[in-house]
Amino acid sequence: MTQFTIIGLLFTFGLFFKIFEAEFGWSRTLFSACSSLAFFMMGLLAIVGGRLTDRFGPRLVLSVTGLAYGLGYALMSQVSAPWQMFAIFATLIGMGLGTHDVVTLSTVARWFGARRGTMTAVVKVGTAVGQVILPMLVAFLIAGLGWRTAVVAVGAVAALLLFAAAQTMSVPPEPAQAPGAPAPETPVTGTRRTLLTLCAIQACFVPSLLTVPLHLPVHGSDLGLSVTGSAGLVAVIGASSIAGRLALGRALDSIGGRNAYLICLAGMVMALGAFALVRDLTLLWGVVALYGFCHGALFVVVSPTVAEYFGLAGLGARFGSILFAGTAVAWAGPILAGRLVDTTGTYTYAFVILMALALLAFVLTLTLPRRRHD
Secondary structure, eight states: OHHHHHHHHHTTGGGGHHHHHHHHOOOHHHHHHHHHHHHHHHHHHHHHHHHHHHHHOHHHHHHHHHHHHHHHHHHGGGOOSHHHHHHHIIIIIHHHHHHHHHHHHHHHHHHOSTTHHHHHHHHHHHHHHHHHHHHHHHHHHHHHHOHHHHHHHHHHHHHHHHHHHHTTOOOOOOGGGSTTOOOOOOOSOOOHHHHHHHHHHHHHHHHHHHHHHHHHHHHHHHTTOOHHHHHHHHHHHHHHHHHHHHHHHHHHHHHOHHHHHHHHHHHHHHHHHHHHHOOOHHHHHHHHHHHHHHHHHHHHHHHHHHHHHHOSTTHHHHHHHHHHHHHHHHTTHHHHHHHHHHHHSSSHHHHHHHHHHHHHHHHHHHTSOOOTTO
16 A cells, blocks of 8 residues: 555656646746655665664654655645745655655565565555556546645545555564564675675666656657557556566565566666667557566565565665665656757667666676575
């Protein structure tokens, strides 16, 4: 429910581009900058959220940040100046985004050992379902109630749902408190170099995850797709990402995080390269499906891989640091891609740069330690 609500509502922000443009005369660049700021704060606050989770547990952290996220969404109804939007996104919205992954996924990693990848995949499917359902629901409410009333109603419901979901979260008992529990897992090689490598890998592939879904509909339109067809590209990403999450999550339990990373990144390199070259609309749909599969799978592999290498002690803090490494770089991706298109008139160069970054992530993954039984 946490993943469904927070990420589902994140994907509704695009609905307000034209509304704010018409009512306030604000540019789309300004609203994109608000989203980019929220992504940056997501990474920064993930470090804090991870450490707080390690110390106080997931229930308290998610209760506070869930209420903050719902309040931030509702407060958009009162904005009249750009600085107010920036303030909301940098604080309240950023708090929700900064904890939804690091808290939920580190908690899942603690509860499930042998099925860690599979259960992480099940949780992350909630994000894909939210991406499909909530934008349509919010659009319907905006049309029927007006945008100000709609965001207040949705924000209030979101706060209640997130608070209720937080009450179901807890940490498992220590092995000594659970008779018959298996011995704690022994990490492979939890070295500082491994952590830094995982941070670098994250910084290389996350720019694609934030940039492609935002700009792909425009790219499709440039190639001749209708408005409906361009929106369909994002729907294909969502549908294929569900398959990617479930398939790689299940496989990860058998093949390990390193191999799961390699599979995802190899597919992403091919998809991004194809985006730069393909102009045939029939082929484009296939490329989008491949990209979506890898896009979804990459959201699943990170947390279990961190637990695999380092164990569960301090998992939230380490996972939060890796998330920050990704968003600290990726927040600028959508803005720079738009700038490149404005300058060159094509998305080719943006896709090539993203492909090169994904290829670098693949090479860095090859340097990660293998599991002992691989």
